[in-house]
Amino acid sequence: MSSRELYFSEAIREAIAEEMRRDERVFLMGEDIAVYGGAFRVTKGLLDEFGPDRVRNTPISEASFVGMAAGAALLGSRPIVEIMFSDFVTLALDQILNHAAKYRYMYGTQVAVPMVLRLPTGGRRGYGPTHSQSLESLFLSMPGIKIACPSTPADAKGLLKTAVRDDNPVAFFENKTLYGRRGPVPSEDYTTLFGEARVVREGSDVTVVTFSRMVWEALEAADALSQDGIEIEVIDLRTLNPLDMDTVKASVEKTTRVIVAEEGPKTGGVGAELAARIVEEVYYYLDGPVKRVAALDTPVPASPVLEKATLPDWRDIVEAVHALGSKG
């Protein structure tokens, strides 16, 4: 398979354009996504090819344009909605939780709600408390919505294409600091399946289960630990719902030690759910506690110094690995 180097943002744009060419039912909605190209310029240029009907600038009315996406999906459209910053998705939570995620179930499987919410996510850009959150765990406790959280340009493209073709609502988290990251993306048409975690780096000592941007922090930790002769296995979950526990369990059975790393706050986070599942399902393989690396249970502050002290990075993973002790 041949490939070329693309930015994460370009990979997303390419996925959207390909899906819009393939299926005329696909259209975009969001604030300033047309001429401006979205706050992060991800949709830049799509207006020229697809026109204002399918690249639809909205007023600042998240609750209603997210609900409109669900209503349009009921009648066969396949909307992709950009929420300018994932923090703003809270304005539309009723339409997601009580409508989009419930319709198929509560109307007795008569309907489907194929829609994608694109959610630029995370901190490290100094935007402050209302523009820097990682809200993946919010969606984890909502039955009826899938969650994708790619870490590489190739996965961003492949998972987004799968999301658009999925007949269910999908929350698609794009860590903002990844937009400027480049990586190989296959030249051929492809999709990346939901529910298949990827072992990014093999190791025998400790398993680090993570997703989105924290995959790169885990790889940096792996390099540092390797200098000391400790080999960690890094698992990129790629989707949180569906969750690939088989890959996690196989790794834990091998390493017997596990850390879950995420950028969101620790309490009630993705790590809490993962830790519970690991303890429930592979407890007898564990040689130590399940450790969580996560942000402080605070808002994300604006000052670079404070933000750095709030959000986890590779050093926290290294520390957690050391805290688990050497393999006995």
Place this chain on the structure above:
Amino acid sequence: MTKQELLSLYETMLLIRVFEEKVLEVFTSGAISGTAHVCCGQEAVAVGACSVLRRTDYVVSNHRGHGHFIAKGGAVRQIMAELFGKATGYSGGRGGSQHMACLQCGFLGSNGITGGGIPIATGAALSLKLQKVDSVVVCFFGDGAANQGTFHESLNMAAIWNLPIVYICENNLYAMSTHFSEAFKVSNVAIRAQGYGMASEICDGQDVLAVRDTVERAVSRARSGLPSLVECRTYRFRGHSKSDTCEYRTREEENAWRHRDPILLFGERLKADGTLTEADLESVSKKVEREVEDALAYARSSPNPPTEELERSVFA
């Protein structure tokens, strides 16, 4: 209108009334659990509006949705079965009174969140426009929902994008117990349409023909790509839900509105102009009572839904 069409309006209103009274009866008897919001007194709005719609047009409803559903062609057997939580109900027992849909009827769903259906209806209208389908959406909601943010946001987008939709506000004077005058500085809901550059009309919601005429104009505008807001002045004869004792309003007010019962008014009119005889109305009454009894028997005798496949129906 032909005699048959007039009779059909009368019959559907009466069917809704008898159905709703039966629903209250079975709830009170403890035969079914949960809650229900019945629409007795508001039948002319549902029936008048839906009478000008095609089967291929869509309706989005709210928590008080049984009447809208019946008026759009929903089967009373399956609606009653849903209230009984049975497998044969429209949602297979998963939705209950406030959460039913039927795509074949063009009924896009009733909804337990006040104002929640307004964006859904608006999005459905956007989809019709994008697909260049010659259908319209009618969105029913109450005066309470007109104070949700979704009302303002959605009407604005429908106006700027010229969507084929008719917003029908059933102003029954009370958002649960809160009187219209406590929640609105303006004297009517329709005036708000001006703020979005949208046409609006107010009509007598107790007069099925007035509703029909008004909504017919709005639907015609919608087919040409212009949304409208129609405010129907009406009253709910019963409480907000089955547990409401109506302490917030007077018996005098209730009695005054009872004299404006849309079914009685229309029946009198049909007799007065010689369209129908008392015997005709009697026979309609017997017919709908049989239909509701049949629905009740169907619901009672229907099987419970299976509990094994619950987790498999969350995702498509």
